Amino acid sequence: MIKRDALLKPLPLVSIAILSIPIFVGYLWVFMRTFTTRMYGMSPVGELTLRNWTFIVTDPLLWHLTLNTFVLAMGLTVGIVLVSCSAAYPLSRMSFPGRKGFLALTLVLHAFPSVVLLIAIFVVLNYLSRVPLIGRGLPLIGGVGYNTLGGVILVSIAFLLPLGVWLMKGFFDNISWDLERAALIDGCSRFRTWRQILVPQIRPGIAALGIFAFMHGWSSFIIPYTFMVDQQTAVISTYLNLLASGEQLMDYGVVSAVALFQLVPILAFYVFTQKYLLTIFGGGMKGGT
Amino acid sequence: MKMELVNLSKKFGDVYAVKNVSLAAEDGELVALLGPSGCGKTTTLLSIAGVYRPTEGEILFNGLCVNKMQPKERDIGMVFQSYALYPHMNAYQNIVFSLVLRKRPKDEMERAAKRVSEMLGIGHLLKRKAAELSGGQQQRVALARALIKEPKLLLFDEPLSNLDARLRLSMREEIKRLQVQLGITSIYVTHDQVEAMTMADRVAVMHDGELLAYVPPEELHERPRTEFIATFIGSPSMNLADVTVDNTGGSAHAVLKNGVSVKIPKERLPRMPQRGNAVRLGIRPEDVSVVAERSADVQARVTFVESLGRENLVVCDVGGQRIQCLTGPGQKPPLDSTVGLKLDMSRAHYFDPESQVSLLWEN
Amino acid sequence: MKDSEARSGTALTQAPQFPRRLNTGPAWFWFLLPAGVITLVFFFAPVIITLVISATNMSTITGLTRWEWVGFGNYERLLSLPQTVRRFWITLRYVLFTLVFFNVGMALLIALITTHIPRQLGTFFRAVWLLPRITPVVAYVFMWQIMAAAPPHGVITSNILEPLGGPTGNLLPANAFLFIVLVNGFIGASFGMIIFTSAIESIRQDIMVASLVDGASKLQRIRYIILPQIRWPLLFVTTYQTLSLLTSYEQILVLTGGRWGTEVWALWAFNVGLDDYYGFFQYGLGAAIAAVLVIMGILFALLYMRYFRFNELLHEPRIDVL
Ligand SMILES: Nc1ncnc2c1ncn2[C@@H]1O[C@H](COP(=O)(O)OP(=O)(O)O)[C@@H](O)[C@H]1O
Ligand SMILES: [Mg+2]
Numbered sequence: 001m002i003k004r005d006a007l008l009k010p011l012p013l014v015s016i017a018i019l020s021i022p023i024f025v026g027y028l029w030v031f032m033r034t035f036t037t038r039m040y041g042m043s044p045v046g047e048l049t050l051r052n053w054t055f056i057v058t059d060p061l062l063w064h065l066t067l068n069t070f071v072l073a074m075g076l077t078v079g080i081v082l083v084s085c086s087a088a089y090p091l092s093r094m095s096f097p098g099r100k101g102f103l104a105l106t107l108v109l110h111a112f113p114s115v116v117l118l119i120a121i122f123v124v125l126n127y128l129s130r131v132p133l134i135g136r137g138l139p140l141i142g143g144v145g146y147n148t149l150g151g152v153i154l155v156s157i158a159f160l161l162p163l164g165v166w167l168m169k170g171f172f173d174n175i176s177w178d179l180e181r182a183a184l185i186d187g188c189s190r191f192r193t194w195r196q197i198l199v200p201q202i203r204p205g206i207a208a209l210g211i212f213a214f215m216h217g218w219s220s221f222i223i224p225y226t227f228m229v230d231q232q233t234a235v236i237s238t239y240l241n242l243l244a245s246g247e248q249l250m251d252y253g254v255v256s257a258v259a260l261f262q263l264v265p266i267l268a269f270y271v272f273t274q275k276y277l278l279t280i281f282g283g284g285m286k287g288g289t
Numbered sequence: 290m291k292m293e294l295v296n297l298s299k300k301f302g303d304v305y306a307v308k309n310v311s312l313a314a315e316d317g318e319l320v321a322l323l324g325p326s327g328c329g330k331t332t333t334l335l336s337i338a339g340v341y342r343p344t345e346g347e348i349l350f351n352g353l354c355v356n357k358m359q360p361k362e363r364d365i366g367m368v369f370q371s372y373a374l375y376p377h378m379n380a381y382q383n384i385v386f387s388l389v390l391r392k393r394p395k396d397e398m399e400r401a402a403k404r405v406s407e408m409l410g411i412g413h414l415l416k417r418k419a420a421e422l423s424g425g426q427q428q429r430v431a432l433a434r435a436l437i438k439e440p441k442l443l444l445f446d447e448p449l450s451n452l453d454a455r456l457r458l459s460m461r462e463e464i465k466r467l468q469v470q471l472g473i474t475s476i477y478v479t480h481d482q483v484e485a486m487t488m489a490d491r492v493a494v495m496h497d498g499e500l501l502a503y504v505p506p507e508e509l510h511e512r513p514r515t516e517f518i519a520t521f522i523g524s525p526s527m528n529l530a531d532v533t534v535d536n537t538g539g540s541a542h543a544v545l546k547n548g549v550s551v552k553i554p555k556e557r558l559p560r561m562p563q564r565g566n567a568v569r570l571g572i573r574p575e576d577v578s579v580v581a582e583r584s585a586d587v588q589a590r591v592t593f594v595e596s597l598g599r600e601n602l603v604v605c606d607v608g609g610q611r612i613q614c615l616t617g618p619g620q621k622p623p624l625d626s627t628v629g630l631k632l633d634m635s636r637a638h639y640f641d642p643e644s645q646v647s648l649l650w651e652n
Numbered sequence: 653m654k655d656s657e658a659r660s661g662t663a664l665t666q667a668p669q670f671p672r673r674l675n676t677g678p679a680w681f682w683f684l685l686p687a688g689v690i691t692l693v694f695f696f697a698p699v700i701i702t703l704v705i706s707a708t709n710m711s712t713i714t715g716l717t718r719w720e721w722v723g724f725g726n727y728e729r730l731l732s733l734p735q736t737v738r739r740f741w742i743t744l745r746y747v748l749f750t751l752v753f754f755n756v757g758m759a760l761l762i763a764l765i766t767t768h769i770p771r772q773l774g775t776f777f778r779a780v781w782l783l784p785r786i787t788p789v790v791a792y793v794f795m796w797q798i799m800a801a802a803p804p805h806g807v808i809t810s811n812i813l814e815p816l817g818g819p820t821g822n823l824l825p826a827n828a829f830l831f832i833v834l835v836n837g838f839i840g841a842s843f844g845m846i847i848f849t850s851a852i853e854s855i856r857q858d859i860m861v862a863s864l865v866d867g868a869s870k871l872q873r874i875r876y877i878i879l880p881q882i883r884w885p886l887l888f889v890t891t892y893q894t895l896s897l898l899t900s901y902e903q904i905l906v907l908t909g910g911r912w913g914t915e916v917w918a919l920w921a922f923n924v925g926l927d928d929y930y931g932f933f934q935y936g937l938g939a940a941i942a943a944v945l946v947i948m949g950i951l952f953a954l955l956y957m958r959y960f961r962f963n964e965l966l967h968e969p970r971i972d973v974l
Contacts, residue, residue, distance in 0.1 A: 012765045016777050019762070022838065023780055025807055026795030040803070041810030087687030090680035095969045102684065103966065104957060109695055111892070111956035113899030116918060116945040119925040119938045120698035123705065126716055158694030161687060177970045178373035181340050184973060186434070187361040187390040190679040200377040219788035222902045226926055240790045241906060244797065252798075252805055259791035270786055274779060277786070278846060301968070342972040359973055 030263075033256040052253035056261060061233070068149060069235040069262075071140055072224070073217030075153035076160065080213045081206055083157060084164030089194050091165065092172035093180065103169075110162035118226050125151045125227060147229045155223050160216060164209055167280065171205035172198065208276035215266055236262045290351050290441040290474050291316050292337065297346035299332050306332040308498040309346070314491075317472040319465070321479055321489035325521075329498040330478040334444050337476060339363050350441070361390075363442070366435030366473075370447040372427040374419035380406075380430045381415040387438050405433040408467065425456045432464070436471070443468070443475040449484065461488060482522055486510070494518055516569065516645040519638055525574050525602060528612050531642065532570045534561065543570050543634075547608030551586045551632055559639035559648035568648060571638035577614035578631050579603060579622060585629025591622050605630060699946055706940035712933045719936070726940035735920075743917040746832060747897045754837025755893040756886065759844025764874060766845075767852050781845055784838045793906040796835050800824040828912035835903045840896070844889040851885040852878055895952040899945050918945055 025042065033039055034053060038046030056062050090096065091103055128134075129145025142148030175198055183197040184190075199206070221237040228234035231242050240262065243255045270277065292314045299307040307329040314320040322330045335341045337348055339360035347354050355363055374383050382389075384405065385398045393401075406412045409429045419427060428448060435443060448464070449457045465488045468475050479485050485492045486506040494502045494509065502509060502518050513519035520526045532543040535550065541558050542550040553559075559568060582588065589605035589612065596602075601616045605628065614630060622628050639648040706726055710719040730736050762781055766774035784792055800823040803810040809820050824831055855878065863873045901919035908914045910923055925938020 013769050013773065016762065016765045016769070019758070020777060020780050022799065022834070023783055026792075026799065027783070029798050029807060030791070030795060039805070041805075041807050043811075045804075083686045083690065086683045090683045092967075093969050093971065094680045094683075095972065096678060096680040099680075100966065105691070107957050108950075108953040109691070111895065111949075111953035112695070113895060113918075113945065113949045114695070115901070116899050116921065116942045116949060117695070117698040117702060118922065119935055119942055120701035120705070121694060122926060123701050123716060123935070124693060124697055154690070155694060158690045161690055165687060173967060176371060176373065178369040178371045179375065180971060181335065181338070181360075182367065182369060182373040182434075183375070183386075184340060184360040184971070185338055185363075185365060185367050186387040186438075189361075190973075191682075192390070194683070197375055200375075215786060219786075221789045221906070226922075237788055237790045240788075240794070244790065244794045245909075255794065259788075259794050262788050263791055266786055266788065270783075274782075277782075339973060340971050 030256045030259055033252055034260050037253065039252075052251075052257040055254055056257045061239075062236075062258070062261070064233060065236045065239050068233075069218055069237075071149055072153055072156070072220065072235055073214045075141060075149070076156045076217035076220075077210050077213040079153060079157040080160050080164045081210050083161060084168045084209060085199060085202075085206065086194075087161075087165050088168035088172050089198065092169045093175075093198075094190070106162050106165050106169075110166055112162075114159045115222065118222075121155055122146070122226065125155070146227060149228075152220075152224050152227050153217075155227065156217060156220060159223070160213060163280070164213070167209055168202065168205055171202040175201050204276075208273075208280060211269055211273050211276060212280050215269055218262070218265060291349075292442055292474055292476070293347075293349040293352075294333070294337070295347040295349065297333065297336060297348065298344045299329075299336055299341055300344040305344075305498050307336065310493075310495070310498075310500045311346075312493050312500060312503045314474050314476060316474055318490045319468050319475045319477055319488060321477045321485035321492045322495060323479060323482060323485040323492050324495035326480055328495045330480075330495055331446055332498075333495070334367075334446055334476060334478050337442070338365055338367055338444055364438070364440055365442045365444055366438055366440035367444040368428070368431050368435050368446070368448045370450055372419070372424075372431045372451075374422075374427055374430055374434075376419050379416055379418050380411065380422065383419065383430055384415070384433045384437055386434065401437050402433075405437045408436070409433050409463075424452050425460065428452065428460065432467075436467070440473065443473045445475065445477040445479075447479055448477075450479070450481070457484075464488070482524070486522075494521065496521075512647075512650045513638060514647050514650055516571070516640040516647075519571050519640070519647075523573055525613050525615070527571045527573050527638070528577065529640075530570045530572075530610050530612070532568060534559065534566045534568055534639075536566070543568075543637075545587075545607065545610055547610065549587050549608065551634060553637070554635050557635055557637060557649070562641040562643065562648065567642055569640040569642050569645075571640060572612075572632055572634075573636065574602070574613045574615045576633040576636045577612060578633070579614060579616050579620060580629050580631045582627075582629040584631065586632050587630050589628055589630050591624055591626050591628055594621055594624060596621075603628075699950075702939045702943050702946050705936050706943045708936045710935040710939075711937075712931065722936065726937045729937065730940055738913075739915060739917050739920050742829075742913060742915065743898065746829070746836075746914075746916050747894060749833045750837050750840060750897055751890065751893055753833070755840035755844055755897065756890055758837065758841040759889065760848055760886075762841060762845045763848035763852060764878070767849060768870065778842075778845060778849065781838075782842045785842045789902055790906055792839075793835060793903055796831060796907065797824070800827070800831060824908070825912045828908050828914045832904050832907060832914050832916075835907055836897070836900075839903065840893060843893060843896075847885050847889055848882055851882040855881050891952070892956065895949065895956075899949060917941065921945065 029039070029042060032042075032044055035048055035050070036044040036046045037049050037051070038044070091099065091106070125146040128151065129143070129147075131145070134144050134150075138144075138148075138150060141150035141153060144150040144154050179197060179201070180193055183193040188197065219237065220235070221241065224235045225231065225238050225241065228238065231238040233239075236258065240255065240258050243250055243258065294310050294312050297307060297310045298305060310333060312320070322333060324330055332341060336343050339355070339358055339362075343356060348356055350363070374380075375386065378386065381402060384402050388398045388401060402415070403412070406415060409432055411426060411429045411433060414422060414426055414430070419430070422430065431448075445464070449460055452460060461484060477485070477488060486509070489506055491503060492506050492509050493500055496517055502514050504512075509518065509522050513522060516529070520529065530545060532545055534553070535542045535544050536558075541553040541555075543553055544550040562568060587607050589607045591603060592606050593604035594601060595604075597615075599618060601618070601621050603614050603616055603622060605612050605614065607630070612630065616622075640646065641648055705719075707721055707723055708719045709722045709725070710716065714720070762777070766777050769777075798805060799807050801809065802822045803814055803820055806823070808823060812818075814820050859877060860873070863877050864870075868876065899918050901916060901922060904910065904914055904916060904919050905922065905927075910919050915923065921938050921941035924934050924941060926933055928934075
């Protein structure tokens with residue numbers, strides 16, 4: 001009896017360690033492969049090398065992709081924070097006709113699987129392309145239509161918006177009413193109260209949403225894949241997909257290095273902001289699975 | 290500035306939080322809004338501030354209807370129970386925020402801040418953030434923030450209830466001193482009757498959204514217009530007993546349920562209610578004294594004795610009727626003993642058991 | 653604006669009429685405008701467009717201008733296509749397996765294990781299981797491709813099967829279905845894991861301790877105390893993840909592109925409408941396939957709203973002005 005208990009005690013730990021093996025293996029393999037010339041399964045058989053890394057970081061294409069990916073991630077971050085903070089404020093703290101409807105809509109959209117709308121959004125972006133000035137030819141983001149980084153950013157903002165608004169509303173809900181009343185009595189307009197008194201109170205929320213959005217934008221694949229024509233020069237994800245799709249002969253070392261290159265900022269963020277992110281994921285993240 | 294409420298009502302959904310309240314605060318007056326929690330005091334105050342839009346009625350500042358004015362146009366200062374300091378600003382920035390919004394020149398701001406902060410003794414704290422200040426200090430900063438605008442009307446929403454007892458006492462004096470010195474019309478919300486009685490020029494008693502009385506503090510205690518006010522004001526609260534008034538023969542008597550009767554002095558004889566002669570007798574614990582049995586009005590059995598520090602609270606039973614009285618130090622009858630009680634009937638009150646209005650004082 | 657601010661100090665005693673600011677419309681309108689426009693353009697319009705173009709023959713041949721109405725033609729075609737039934741069964745199987753074994757099953761298992769091992773280890777393993785979710789999808793899928801690849805790269809083939817003398821080709825084509833379940837499952841498990849963990853941790857400690865004192869074993873406690881307490885989270889995760897699985901296809905797209913019998917319904921719509929190998933995109937037919945999911949999404953979303961007990965979440969504003 002005692003013996004059986006002693007055997008059972010480490011069972012949970014052992015079983016979760018075994019279940020987690022595929023995750024460890026994947027990361028480990030990619031990491032090791034970037035520093036070797038050849039591997040046999042999990043065992044490095046070639047010599048250690050930095051060749052894979054020097055190869056990709058001296059490739060101007062990678063830096064072009066990095067810039068694009070960064071612009072996409074930053075655009076999404078700034079956009080989602082601004083739009084969510086602005087929309088969440090009246091939804092949390094003003095009375096106006098249709099407020100309840102708006103909130104219900106946010107919640108419905110939060111659960112709604114937006115990826116199934118991509119075909120229709122393709123049509124929308126094509127129309128947007130034809131809008132003079134903003135459709136095409138903006139610096140950096142290209143415009144807001146089809147086959148522009150701006151269009152991809154806009155769609156990404158839209159898909160993340162229900163989550164952002166709902167999250168920010170929660171943060172606004174927790175601010176004391178007296179604080180806002182004091183500001184109004186001191187002479188603020190509602191806009192000024194928002195900008196100067198309330199937004200500073202929800203900085204943790206903004207940080208959480210911002211970090212989440214950045215990671216989301218940095219990793220995003222399906223939207224740039226669908227709406228950018230040249231996969232090779234779009235973003236890191238699409239380039240990596242092209243490399244790894246196996247249709248050309250692939251250099252596993254280079255592919256691994258690009259993959260790890262994309263992963264590093266994500267992991268760095270993850271290590272430092274786990275708590276924030278857990279609240280967001282727990283609050284009902286969708287997409288993926 | 291004179292502030293008037295005319296038939297002010299405020300509904301939330303279908304319920305009235307404030308119902309048909311009318312009162313006027315004269316220039317320089319401090320009016321206390323007194324009532325139990327949830328009776329609509331804050332709602333009234335926030336309507337005056339312009340934060341809530343009245344459902345019905347008008348708010349007049351110097352005779353002018355301000356119903357449609359934004360809070361910032363009303364020229365008011367407000368102090369909150371939670372202090373409501375802006376957490377991301379330091380004390381100085383908190384205090385001058387309203388002047389920044391009005392785009393006043395910097396030197397003027399600094400002078401004004403110096404003036405109010407010295408007045409409140411917080412000159413040395415100006416660089417600190419709200420979280421680095423104690424409760425009392427935060428409240429002083431909040432007060433400075435309200436005063437720097439030189440408002441025409443000051444609103445206080447239970448400003449002292451988050452402070453400890455000693456601090457409360459000194460802040461009470463200070464607020465009153467400043468208010469008198471600056472002569473700013475003030476509305477002071479509190480659920481603490483001592484605060485209301487000691488600070489206010491007039492007290493407005495609210496209950497369930499309605500204004501029950503609006504009189505100077507002494508009158509509230511001495512001449513309560515309703516049974517609710519009589520029991521609400523004073524601690525421990527007034528004893529109530531159902532009696533019948535026997536006015537036959539030369540003198541009037543109040544007869545308790547158990548047959549005991551007490552003489553009513555001529556000059557304090559109540560009006561009779563519409564029907565019958567059953568009234569409710571009210572007498573404050575301080576007007577009941579424990580005396581030797583032969584000079585007593587009634588005999589009572591002691592059921593509970595509690596020391597209140599300086600005085601003792603003695604709870605007695607008079608033939609099923611509970612009566613509380615306050616006795617001096619050292620006068621502490623043993624439990625279950627029989628004592629004599631003397632009721633000072635010249636200070637008794639009478640209420641109509643149905644309408645609960647006073648039968649002594651005109652409404 | 654400036655005027656009213658400058659005068660407000662004296663306005664009360666002097667002016668019987670108060671300076672009003674220029675009427676720029678209600679503040680809430682401006683605050684909501686950006687979100688409103690985005691919602692209109694990227695949610696409302698697309699839902700309607702999906703339904704509308706599903707009634708046309710729009711494709712790369714017709715372009716966005718020269719298409720014609722076909723009524724229910726696309727839907728009729730769907731019903732007559734032999735693929736339709738196959739796609740339906742693939743989708744059903746995929747959702748069911750992933751849901752049962754990973755999004756709920758594995759999630760629950762991990763939540764239970766990580767709350768029964770030392771705290772720091774528990775936190776560590778939960779962090780590990782969240783990795784697949786935060787890893788960029790292409791890099792993540794690449795790791796699974798490595799797992800399945802033929803020697804010398806493939807981990808399973810080189811390190812396990814070859815020494816045992818088993819088959820050594822790329823494992824993916826023959827086991828594609830298993831792999832899409834694994835790839836999605838390892839991501840999907842973390843959602844339920846988070847929800848279940850916080851539900852378990854919020855069970856009152858006195859009940860948890862008391863049950864052990866009463867003589868229950870840890871397993872009995874799981875059965876009689878913990879599981880009944882997390883009924884609602886279980887139901888929530890199940891419904892929520894059903895919808896997610898039905899409509900997500902990103903990982904499958906990267907891993908197989910829909911080959912080897914892994915084209916689930918949502919991916920089918922995407923492939924037909926936007927990702928045909930030969931560049932022949934049938935927007936109309938794709939939209940018809942997607943429309944099925946759009947309708948389902950709306951129904952599920954409404955259901956989901958009830959879970960949230962929407963009205964309880966609604967706080968009335970406590971300021972009236974503006
Ligand atoms: N913004 C509001 N929305 C709905 N009900 C409210 C609101 N403010 C106050 N109430 C309700 O109105 C009543 C009076 O509240 P309040 O004025 O805060 O009372 P007091 O300040 O006297 O404690 C209470 O029942 C309260 O719940
Ligand atoms: Mg209150």
